[in-house]
Amino acid sequence: MTDASALYLGFDLSTQQLKGLAVNSNLKAEHEVKFEFDADAKGFDIKKGVLTNEAENEVFAPLAMWLQAIDHMLKRFQDDGIDFSRVRGISGAGMQHGSVYWSEKGERALESLDSSRSLEEQLGDAFSYPYSPNWQDASTQEQCVAFDKYLGDETQLAQATGSKAHHRFTGPQILRFRTKYPRKYEKTSRICLVSSFLASIFLGRIAPFDISDVCGMNLWDIKTGTWDEQLLSLTAGSSDTSNLKRKLGAANVPEDGGACLGNISPYFVQRYGFDRLCTIAPSTGDNPSTLLALPLRPLDAIVSLGTSTTFLMSTPHYKPSPAVHFMNHPTTSGLYMFMLCYKNGGLAREQVRDSLSPSADPSEPWQTFNQVASSTPPLGQPSDPSSPMRIGLFFPRPEIVPNVRAGTWRFIYKPRTNDLMRVNERTWNCPEDDVRAIIESQFLSLRLRSRDLVESPTDPNAHLPPQPRRIYLVGGGSRNAAIAKIAGEVLGSVEGVYRLDVGENACALGAAYKAVWSVEREPGQSFEELIGGRWKEDEFVEKIAEGYQQGIFERYGAAVEGLDLIEKEVLKG
Numbered sequence: 001m002t003d004a005s006a007l008y009l010g011f012d013l014s015t016q017q018l019k020g021l022a023v024n025s026n027l028k029a030e031h032e033v034k035f036e037f038d039a040d041a042k043g044f045d046i047k048k049g050v051l052t053n054e055a056e057n058e059v060f061a062p063l064a065m066w067l068q069a070i071d072h073m074l075k076r077f078q079d080d081g082i083d084f085s086r087v088r089g090i091s092g093a094g095m096q097h098g099s100v101y102w103s104e105k106g107e108r109a110l111e112s113l114d115s116s117r118s119l120e121e122q123l124g125d126a127f128s129y130p131y132s133p134n135w136q137d138a139s140t141q142e143q144c145v146a147f148d149k150y151l152g153d154e155t156q157l158a159q160a161t162g163s164k165a166h167h168r169f170t171g172p173q174i175l176r177f178r179t180k181y182p183r184k185y186e187k188t189s190r191i192c193l194v195s196s197f198l199a200s201i202f203l204g205r206i207a208p209f210d211i212s213d214v215c216g217m218n219l220w221d222i223k224t225g226t227w228d229e230q231l232l233s234l235t236a237g238s239s240d241t242s243n244l245k246r247k248l249g250a251a252n253v254p255e256d257g258g259a260c261l262g263n264i265s266p267y268f269v270q271r272y273g274f275d276r277l278c279t280i281a282p283s284t285g286d287n288p289s290t291l292l293a294l295p296l297r298p299l300d301a302i303v304s305l306g307t308s309t310t311f312l313m314s315t316p317h318y319k320p321s322p323a324v325h326f327m328n329h330p331t332t333s334g335l336y337m338f339m340l341c342y343k344n345g346g347l348a349r350e351q352v353r354d355s356l357s358p359s360a361d362p363s364e365p366w367q368t369f370n371q372v373a374s375s376t377p378p379l380g381q382p383s384d385p386s387s388p389m390r391i392g393l394f395f396p397r398p399e400i401v402p403n404v405r406a407g408t409w410r411f412i413y414k415p416r417t418n419d420l421m422r423v424n425e426r427t428w429n430c431p432e433d434d435v436r437a438i439i440e441s442q443f444l445s446l447r448l449r450s451r452d453l454v455e456s457p458t459d460p461n462a463h464l465p466p467q468p469r470r471i472y473l474v475g476g477g478s479r480n481a482a483i484a485k486i487a488g489e490v491l492g493s494v495e496g497v498y499r500l501d502v503g504e505n506a507c508a509l510g511a512a513y514k515a516v517w518s519v520e521r522e523p524g525q526s527f528e529e530l531i532g533g534r535w536k537e538d539e540f541v542e543k544i545a546e547g548y549q550q551g552i553f554e555r556y557g558a559a560v561e562g563l564d565l566i567e568k569e570v571l572k573g
Helices: 063-078 104-110 119-123 139-148 156-161 170-180 180-186 194-203 229-236 242-248 266-273 286-290 345-357 367-375 434-449 481-491 506-520 528-533 550-569
Strands: 008-011 017-024 029-036 049-054 060-062 087-094 098-101 127-128 131-135 188-193 301-305 309-315 325-328 335-340 389-395 409-416 419-423 473-475 497-500 541-545
Touching: 008 063, 008 389, 008 506, 017 063, 017 506, 029 060, 029 063, 049 481, 060 063, 063 119, 063 131, 063 194, 098 104, 098 131, 098 170, 098 194, 098 434, 104 119, 104 188, 104 409, 127 180, 127 188, 127 497, 131 301, 139 156, 139 170, 139 229, 170 180, 170 229, 180 188, 188 194, 188 242, 188 528, 229 242, 286 309, 286 335, 286 506, 286 528, 301 409, 301 481, 309 409, 309 434, 335 434, 345 367, 345 389, 345 434, 367 434, 389 434, 389 550, 409 550, 419 550, 434 550, 481 497, 481 541, 481 550, 506 528
Parallel strands: 008 087, 301 473, 473 497
Antiparallel strands: 008 017, 017 029, 049 060, 060 131, 098 188, 301 309, 309 335, 325 335, 389 409, 409 419, 497 541
């Protein structure tokens, strides 16, 4: 049942800013504020929200800055006219993998805050280490090697934890912290993720990890729903893992993503006028929270086309591999979040765009690119689907999927004989042939790595091959009609390709929706049922391209095999 007077807050603590959004029970946004770290924070010598130690590839953020941001954010909400006494629930999103190291003194301070003083004043020295490693940190190569080997190999690690070891993941980060700063580690009372740090501040005590975000640590065994004792032993440096478990609060990871963790801290009641019965729901990671920005159904996929490319899908299947990420779904038991992350997204497309003759209209920089993409036949083939295909890899930066160096590789693939021939720029009509090829290669990689997770439609009369139900595009590239059209041709999708337009607030919006669901759900009512029943699709979603097209989709299915061969060839060096 909706409450006409109620408001729900969603926060998004990201690298460069803290965003806040207030929605009502009908999911309509009423207030929206943000705090830009570089522009608004005082007293921190940061750049793009972080500090760096290039000698050790460290990237980290000062925790006092985040505390400063929370107080300022709430003041900006008040300046925007919000009545905090209307807020019934709060949830949040935090950049994944980052860790926060509380001291015992800090825990006590958190539980006894004075409403006449700021968070920064009281908690500025509440940590055994005053910084949080950022997801861009790459200082843990040695630790990642150890993690990948500890269960046998990276495949076994991915099978257990959903991912192979990555520099940014929390387990390798904690291991490095323990060995580099043994005294600080000894003085650490509790370890939070960024998401649970945010929940802890509003709760007034250390909050447990979220059931989805805990999967980004390389420490949680997803299938058993418990901590992996072997990986805890590696991280702790001892077979006795009890001390590390205490730091992690290991006994309490709620399976219910909408659980009520408790009422809001008296600090916020007294300082800002929140109702004392306002409840705090678990905060989750930024990627899981993006998944909650709409009532995504199983086999729906979100493709974020920004500087990087991210692919998110809700799936009932758990099929991990070292090339992908699996996490528990943030709200729905029995579902998983499948994620792919690519460094080379918009940057790579822009590089090809800029190699073309400039568009006639300077205000339309993609005009020529789109014209070439639309006029080039799929895979550069004539009408015969068995003729040679043009397939390439375009990586201005070193890529992680697949894990190869920067470079450009162009191939002719013969689907009839499964033969590959590497070619140079003279063989292709460059740069024109690169235009469609780069779009196709990016979507072919998504199809290659998600093909075991999709299914045929349940309607027996549809006679369609396995594919997503819907594709939702977000990010700057989602506004490009040519790219959207090719997305539908390569990836398919039973109901078509849609643009999801929630501005830059998908994470905060997902967190706010989670708060609504946490407070207002009926017993047994799923997130998808409650939010889906109130979500007004026509306000956020527009169909922009067709999905499955018979013949073309099958042709790209053959090209997936070609791309797989090409990646293996390039990986040989």
